[in-house]
Amino acid sequence: MKQFDYVRPATITEAVAAAAQPGAVFLAAGTNLLDLMKGGVSRPDRLVDVTHLDGLDGIETLADGSLRIGALVSNADLAHDAEFARSYPAVAEALLSGASAQLRNAATVGGNLLQRTRCAYFYDTASRCNKRTPGSGCDAREGENRSHAVLGWSESCIATHPSDFCVPLVALDAIVEIEGRGGRREIALDELHRLPGDAPERDTVLEPGDLIVAVRLPPAARGFAAHARYLKVRERTSYAFAVVSAASALRIENGRIAEARLGLGGVAAKPWRARAAEDALKGVAPTADAFQEAARRALEGAKPSGDNAFKIELARRIVVRALTLAAAGTPARIPALPASPFASTSGAIHA
């Protein structure tokens, strides 16, 4: 690991100023960053440790019914907050389907949003990777790429964003609060992550020094609690990234879908909001035909980036199944195997 300077700012303002310097990065739990630094993938000159900053580890309901989650709240503390899990069950299920219990205890909300891709060529410093070394090329393009993107990719990068947490968050219109050199601002989570285009080295729209201080769920996000699920296909049942995942949330009134939300994971460089599919579900009955039409629309424009054409059909089936599970109702308790198609208590329904 390359040598670095370590600074521990006392305030958010100091943290932003320290991290705005070239070569500086924020350190939260470090569960992804340290791994990248050990592999020589990330080589920062300076770590700005934000874990000791006050006021970033709370979960609070605001006057308008929004929920504000501090950026330093751990993944485990958020998922195990009973009120949170009742109000946003698909988010809790997604959190518990990610990583391991040890990692969830350490990893933070802000860190989860900013984790890097797990593309093996990004991790292997002997390989060409435009995300790691701009302009060097992409060895994934002709390499082992069955897990890579099928939506929004470019010739310069076919990596996917690995977060589970972000998938229901983007579906529920989550907002990211950012403290930067110009003060406080906020953006939709859907606008945080960038598609690769010809600059895949930039994962997000954040500028140097920008610190995510909180994630907010707007009041409407609570309206889906009765019909919300996360479903995630993995290469093994637990402790693995998604091959494909889907977050589905329905508001059902008088037997019809008043409003639908749908996000996909493991398919693109960002958590993928499927708005065309949502539009197709508005006002219709929650039937298998409607869900299949939604799935068709969700994957419109998808194309293989390598040996991964199977992911397009897999994603369609996962969408149908996630919507079917959501329509059946949120289970009283998160299944023993969260988000797993093999969960014995999920009321498994085959698409």
Add this chain to the structure above:
Amino acid sequence: MNHSISLTVNGARRDFVLDDPRVTLLDLLRERLHLTGTKKGCDRGQCGACTILVDGKRINSCLALAISHDGADILTIEGLARGDQLHPVQAAFIAHDGFQCGFCTPGQIMSAIGMIKEAQAGNDPERIRECMSGNLCRCGAYVGIVDAVLDAQGRMDETNQRRSA
């Protein structure tokens, strides 16, 4: 630049001067305190052999910078037994053959103690397996590990009930 930190390790306060900020909690425990019960398996957060409790919560010590954990309260496998009297989870791993080669065992035991404290799995073996999925065992002693966790959890519940009665 040197950095001073203090930690409580297995109940005793320890002060350190770090001349390099790259030291992980895992390396600090093993190299500076010679507490080699905590194992370095993958060193990348994938195997769980380095699991310790930090402020009561199980984490991977290989992915935690010591310098960032100034003031933390740390419990390792060496802090469990009272003299010859093993912790109930240690005793249960022996009783149920929860290991073969033993390399992953300190991490398994610390993870199991953290899991029991988290109180999410209850007595459901499927939930215990899921909650322990961050600890790999290359010998494949998983059946014994789940039995050991179930047994130890039951004994610890009984002890707690006797204490509160």
